Amino acid sequence: MNIRSQRREETREKILEAARHCFGSAGFDATSTREIAQRAGVAEGTVFAHFPTKEELLVTCVGDQMAAVIERALHTMDPEWSLPDKLMHVAACRFEQVCLQPEMWRVLMSQIAFSPRKGAVHQVMANSGLIAATRAIIEEAQLNGEIDPDLDPVLVFKTIMALFLFTIHDHMSSGNFDSEDMCATLRELVELQVRGIWLHRGDKPVEN
Numbered sequence: 001m002n003i004r005s006q007r008r009e010e011t012r013e014k015i016l017e018a019a020r021h022c023f024g025s026a027g028f029d030a031t032s033t034r035e036i037a038q039r040a041g042v043a044e045g046t047v048f049a050h051f052p053t054k055e056e057l058l059v060t061c062v063g064d065q066m067a068a069v070i071e072r073a074l075h076t077m078d079p080e081w082s083l084p085d086k087l088m089h090v091a092a093c094r095f096e097q098v099c100l101q102p103e104m105w106r107v108l109m110s111q112i113a114f115s116p117r118k119g120a121v122h123q124v125m126a127n128s129g130l131i132a133a134t135r136a137i138i139e140e141a142q143l144n145g146e147i148d149p150d151l152d153p154v155l156v157f158k159t160i161m162a163l164f165l166f167t168i169h170d171h172m173s174s175g176n177f178d179s180e181d182m183c184a185t186l187r188e189l190v191e192l193q194v195r196g197i198w199l200h201r202g203d204k205p206v207e208n
Contacts, residue, residue, distance in 0.1 A: 014040040024104035066128030083141040095179040102177045163189040
């Protein structure tokens with residue numbers, strides 16, 4: 001990397017760090033790009049040179065942090081673990097990140113997970129490597145016979161992500177930002193999902 005590219009990357013990181021602080025402190029709507037620029041020590045035009053819109057800046061704040069977490073989770077994962085254990089390992093790393101900056105993640109959830117912007121959530125998950133990593137874990141579990149090989153991996157991924165987002169939302173609503181508690185909530189949901197909730201054909205419900 002030449003000096004010019006290095007300086008550009010350093011400036012980008014300063015802007016992202018400033019944005020995370022400002023979004024986490026004041027919220028998305030109340031934070032201006034001018035405030036972010038002042039905290040980063042750059043001109044407001046420099047912010048837009050790196051990020052065309054404030055929303056794009058927010059999306060990148062999430063994606064970059066998630067990418068680092070996913071890389072760490074995959075590097076420390078035991079290939080012999082079961083599907084629930086692998087999923088929980090990735091989730092635990094993510095929950096630790098959420099619990100370190102709860103106010104920031106309140107902003108992210110409201111502006112990204114529950115915003116009408118088409119493709120924002122998918123963009124974040126794809127850019128961070130979360131989709132590829134989770135899909136690989138699911139497909140390996142299908143090959144190993146842990147889960148039904150005829151299931152569409154995309155649908156399995158969507159159900160798991162729905163449980164993950166519910167867990168974050170549930171704990172944010174209650175104000176409980178303990179990563180171990182969040183893991184316990186998600187594990188119960190994942191294990192129930194893996195076992196299945198439907199009676200097999202021929203099974204009869206237990207009579208009281």
